[in-house]
Amino acid sequence: MTVTRLAAAPLVALWVVAFGLAGVAAAETQRGEGVSSFTLDNGMEVVVIPDRRAPVVTHMVWYKIGGADEERGKSGIAHFFEHLMFKGTANHKAGEFSRAVAEIGGNENAFTSNDYTAYFQQVTPQALPTMMAFEADRMRGLVLSDAVIGPERDVVMEERRQRIEGNPGAVLSEETQATLYQNHPYGVPVIGWMHEIAKLNRQDAIDFYNRYYAPNNAVLVVAGDVDAGEVLALAKSTYGAVPRGPDLPPRQRPQEPPQDTRRTVTLKDPRVTLPSVQISVITPSYTSAAPGEAEALDLLSEILGGGMRSRLYQELVVKTGIASSAGAYYRGSALDPSSFTVYAAPRAPDGLAAVEAAVTAEIAKIAADGVSADELDRAKNRFTRSMIFARDNQQGMARIYGTALTTGQDVADVEEWPDRVRAVTAEQVRDAARKYLKLDSSVTSYLLPANGDRS
Amino acid sequence: MNRIDNEHVTAPVHAALVVFFAAYFFMLAALAPARAETAIQEVRSTSGVTAWLVEDYSVPIIAVKFIFEGGTTQDPAGKEGLMTLMSGLFDEGAGDLDSDAFQLALDDAGAEMGFSAGLDGLSGSMRMLEEKRREAFDLLALAVNRPRFDQAPMDRIRAQLITGIEASARDPETQAGIAFSKALYGDHPYARRSDGTPETLRSMTADDLRTLHRRIFARGKMHVGVVGAIDAATLAQELDRVFGNLPAEPELTAVPEVTPKFGQEVRVDYPLPQTTIRLAYPGVKRDDPDFFAAFLMNHVLGGGTFSSRLFDEVREKRGLTYGIGSGLSTPKASASLSIGTSTNADRAAETLSVIREVVAKMAAEGPTEEELADAKRYLIGSYAINNLDSSSAIASTLVGLQVEGLGIDYIRRRPDLIGAVTREQAAAMAKRLLSVDPAVLILGPAADGG
Numbered sequence: 001m002t003v004t005r006l007a008a009a010p011l012v013a014l015w016v017v018a019f020g021l022a023g024v025a026a027a028e029t030q031r032g033e034g035v036s037s038f039t040l041d042n043g044m045e046v047v048v049i050p051d052r053r054a055p056v057v058t059h060m061v062w063y064k065i066g067g068a069d070e071e072r073g074k075s076g077i078a079h080f081f082e083h084l085m086f087k088g089t090a091n092h093k094a095g096e097f098s099r100a101v102a103e104i105g106g107n108e109n110a111f112t113s114n115d116y117t118a119y120f121q122q123v124t125p126q127a128l129p130t131m132m133a134f135e136a137d138r139m140r141g142l143v144l145s146d147a148v149i150g151p152e153r154d155v156v157m158e159e160r161r162q163r164i165e166g167n168p169g170a171v172l173s174e175e176t177q178a179t180l181y182q183n184h185p186y187g188v189p190v191i192g193w194m195h196e197i198a199k200l201n202r203q204d205a206i207d208f209y210n211r212y213y214a215p216n217n218a219v220l221v222v223a224g225d226v227d228a229g230e231v232l233a234l235a236k237s238t239y240g241a242v243p244r245g246p247d248l249p250p251r252q253r254p255q256e257p258p259q260d261t262r263r264t265v266t267l268k269d270p271r272v273t274l275p276s277v278q279i280s281v282i283t284p285s286y287t288s289a290a291p292g293e294a295e296a297l298d299l300l301s302e303i304l305g306g307g308m309r310s311r312l313y314q315e316l317v318v319k320t321g322i323a324s325s326a327g328a329y330y331r332g333s334a335l336d337p338s339s340f341t342v343y344a345a346p347r348a349p350d351g352l353a354a355v356e357a358a359v360t361a362e363i364a365k366i367a368a369d370g371v372s373a374d375e376l377d378r379a380k381n382r383f384t385r386s387m388i389f390a391r392d393n394q395q396g397m398a399r400i401y402g403t404a405l406t407t408g409q410d411v412a413d414v415e416e417w418p419d420r421v422r423a424v425t426a427e428q429v430r431d432a433a434r435k436y437l438k439l440d441s442s443v444t445s446y447l448l449p450a451n452g453d454r455s
Numbered sequence: 456m457n458r459i460d461n462e463h464v465t466a467p468v469h470a471a472l473v474v475f476f477a478a479y480f481f482m483l484a485a486l487a488p489a490r491a492e493t494a495i496q497e498v499r500s501t502s503g504v505t506a507w508l509v510e511d512y513s514v515p516i517i518a519v520k521f522i523f524e525g526g527t528t529q530d531p532a533g534k535e536g537l538m539t540l541m542s543g544l545f546d547e548g549a550g551d552l553d554s555d556a557f558q559l560a561l562d563d564a565g566a567e568m569g570f571s572a573g574l575d576g577l578s579g580s581m582r583m584l585e586e587k588r589r590e591a592f593d594l595l596a597l598a599v600n601r602p603r604f605d606q607a608p609m610d611r612i613r614a615q616l617i618t619g620i621e622a623s624a625r626d627p628e629t630q631a632g633i634a635f636s637k638a639l640y641g642d643h644p645y646a647r648r649s650d651g652t653p654e655t656l657r658s659m660t661a662d663d664l665r666t667l668h669r670r671i672f673a674r675g676k677m678h679v680g681v682v683g684a685i686d687a688a689t690l691a692q693e694l695d696r697v698f699g700n701l702p703a704e705p706e707l708t709a710v711p712e713v714t715p716k717f718g719q720e721v722r723v724d725y726p727l728p729q730t731t732i733r734l735a736y737p738g739v740k741r742d743d744p745d746f747f748a749a750f751l752m753n754h755v756l757g758g759g760t761f762s763s764r765l766f767d768e769v770r771e772k773r774g775l776t777y778g779i780g781s782g783l784s785t786p787k788a789s790a791s792l793s794i795g796t797s798t799n800a801d802r803a804a805e806t807l808s809v810i811r812e813v814v815a816k817m818a819a820e821g822p823t824e825e826e827l828a829d830a831k832r833y834l835i836g837s838y839a840i841n842n843l844d845s846s847s848a849i850a851s852t853l854v855g856l857q858v859e860g861l862g863i864d865y866i867r868r869r870p871d872l873i874g875a876v877t878r879e880q881a882a883a884m885a886k887r888l889l890s891v892d893p894a895v896l897i898l899g900p901a902a903d904g905g
Contacts, residue, residue: 098761105836154774165728274622324618
């Protein structure tokens with residue numbers, strides 16, 4: 001399918017891989033060119049990541065505004081607004097920007113998460129000035145009429161039907177988040193609840209635009225065949241000309257109360273034949289964690305459930321063979337406390353209870369006994385290696401920095417990440433398991449056949 | 456709803472480093488800067504194995520891709536799914552290393568290895584760190600030449616495949632896809648599920664796998680692409696180690712050409728929030744002299760991400776869908792052009808009729824001069840952008856070029872091939888492909904559609 005403006009779901013699990021590589025890239029500046037960062041006079045941050053291998057450049061503008069920053073009752077406005085950014089401005093009618101991208105064979109898209117909204121184009125370096133001019137133009141120049149609002153809202157409602165309502169797993173995932181977060185807006189889906197999307201209007205969009213779209217709430221990331229000095233000069237002449245907006249209040253969202261219940265979410269659907277289970281807990285994110293804790297959680301998820309060599313896979317899929325899949329992931333890149341999830345699916349329709357028991361046994365074991373030196377070394381090596389491999393992907397690099405800078409991290413945090421991972425001890429990993437993998441304050445989600453039960 | 460734009464060409468061929476950087480930075484896009492073209496080297500080993508290589512030392516990694524022609528179509532009757540099962544077993548033990556030992560060795564070597572079975576070929580890939588090159592190639596050589604197909608991993612991967620089939624048994628999208636393939640391709644191997652059925656999977660033995668391995672793994676119909684920190688002489692030695700001892704020619708079962716059955720409607724009734732619509736029209740083979748006329752026409756019709764006739768009419772003007780697109784599919788023994796979208800079930804009939812109008816107009820008039828010129832600019836310019844962004848992508852392209860027999864100079868010739876297409880040729884192609892009554896799949900609530 002054609003992938004269009006992307007939606008919602010935060011990127012899971014890729015974080016570790018992606019995040020890591022940036023550090024290496026910065027540390028090993030092969031041609032004497034490392035990552036540079038600047039701040040324009042109007043408050044816009046700029047990051048330049050040289051990658052001279054090909055005459056290609058990735059140009060991204062990230063705004064520090066996501067689904068979790070929305071006013072209550074207006075869910076989906078951040079993502080809906082992302083769609084509206086492709087409509088016309090006072091200087092360029094709708095479609096002109098996209099046409100300028102297509103004309104030179106470029107790619108473009110945009111995506112919205114809980115914490116950020118980003119727009120990007122991948123083009124030849126010669127086209128970069130044009131892209132920057134267009135992007136700077138729509139930062140403040142958008143013209144929104146009711147004529148464009150209506151059909152685009154229909155598009156977003158179709159997007160929701162396609163991505164969420166048409167997919168039992170996605171519905172369950174949305175309900176799991178809504179249950180896991182009792183107070184924090186991470187419990188509200190980024191794409192929005194349907195009944196609230198349906199009511200979003202032109203005034204909502206204009207208010208949102210005026211409040212959040214300004215250079216002092218934006219980060220420019222340029223990766224590719226470029227020179228930092230040239231990018232800075234171009235940034236000054238394009239984005240630099242956009243006046244600073246009003247100061248934004250700190251991004252303080254309602255936080256979670258202590259969680260002290262074990263909750264269960266069950267979805268039965270006739271489209272499901274084999275059941276599955278996942279258990280989620282709230283954990284600190286890189287930004288909210290105490291030093292070293294998020295790195296320990298990343299290593300914990302790798303050792304417990306990251307791929308075929310992980311404990312869950314080896315025990316449940318290989319040794320006992322009761323599961324067809326099993327694993328874990330940690331969502332570390334978030335402004336506020338995020339989550340850690342373990343999941344598994346039985347081989348046979350009646351195997352759910354046994355699989356769930358085996359998953360909880362592995363959790364109890366890693367919390368009680370910790371991890372071995374060998375497991376820890378292997379996990380760290382895998383992270384280090386993935387960082388080197390990730391340098392092979394220019395857009396991935398740009399996303400690492402953009403994500404970090406819009407979720408409360410800075411360039412130094414990205415660059416120091418590999419060293420911080422290497423410094424994590426086995427005790428820290430065990431302690432992270434003990435402190436956070438607590439079933440008494442978790443959400444267990446079951447996806448079941450229509451006539452299924454949990455036995 | 457997979458859309459396959461099988462032009463197969465993608466590659467970077469432009470050199471990493473651009474000269475006169477500061478100067479060209481401010482040039483207009485139209486004035487392409489002078490830049491060296493990175494030569495694709497053809498490397499031939501002592502034993503006669505050839506590979507295409509792009510050297511690049513900017514990141515200390517090596518990406519290897521290869522394909523053995525003859526994919527799931529080579530599964531013997533009654534053993535459907537055998538190639539897929541085999542593709543899951545190459546990191547489950549080889550040579551003297553059992554599954555566990557092999558995976559630990561791979562982890563120690565810091566390499567990533569993967570195999571996957573397609574309709575027309577079995578693909579393999581490995582990504583390795585330059586400093587662990589020997590260890591990684593050792594393991595690849597073992598996997599390619601001496602896979603063990605031990606009982607325990609075979610049973611486990613087989614069980615996972617069966618579980619996967621059972622898990623989707625009531626998934627309407629999966630079942631509709633199977634029904635549509637059957638309707639289009641009948642008894643042809645292209646209609647078969649690549650992962651077989653629980654019955655065929657249960658019938659498989661290690662001997663079946665060994666026989667298939669012997670038939671497919673040969674140098675004759677194999678293509679290799681390598682990108683990264685390795686020179687030609689070193690690669691030649693590694694090629695000998697990995698592929699040099701394979702037999703000269705594979706034993707492939709011929710796959711007959713098949714024309715999909717058009718002029719039919721397949722309905723799958725299911726109470727879903729959206730109706731999914733697919734239309735299949737005739738396509739063109741990749742070696743058709745008019746391939747680029749079809750490629751360009753399709754781009755105007757529905758190939759462009761945010762700019763195509765279907766996107767404008769169905770999404771932008773009417774808000775009927777989140778996604779709509781069209782694509783050419785060019786498997787070895789068939790060809791089609793398909794359109795896919797999904798829409799609110801209440802508006803499915805309207806959506807289908809808008810699509811049919813857009814198609815009818817294209818069939819009658821073809822693209823405009825301006826649309827054609829835009830499509831040419833996009834498809835020429837996007838080639839480098841879409842394919843230069845990772846070593847793995849480049850390596851895949853090198854393999855694709857060889858499979859399609861397009862020649863080592865293809866990337867240089869490509870802009871001219873696209874540029875030469877006239878509006879008349881594109882219009883004639885639109886008429887040829889889109890005047891045919893298509894095969895239509897409608898998946899959604901029973902009450903609407905059509």
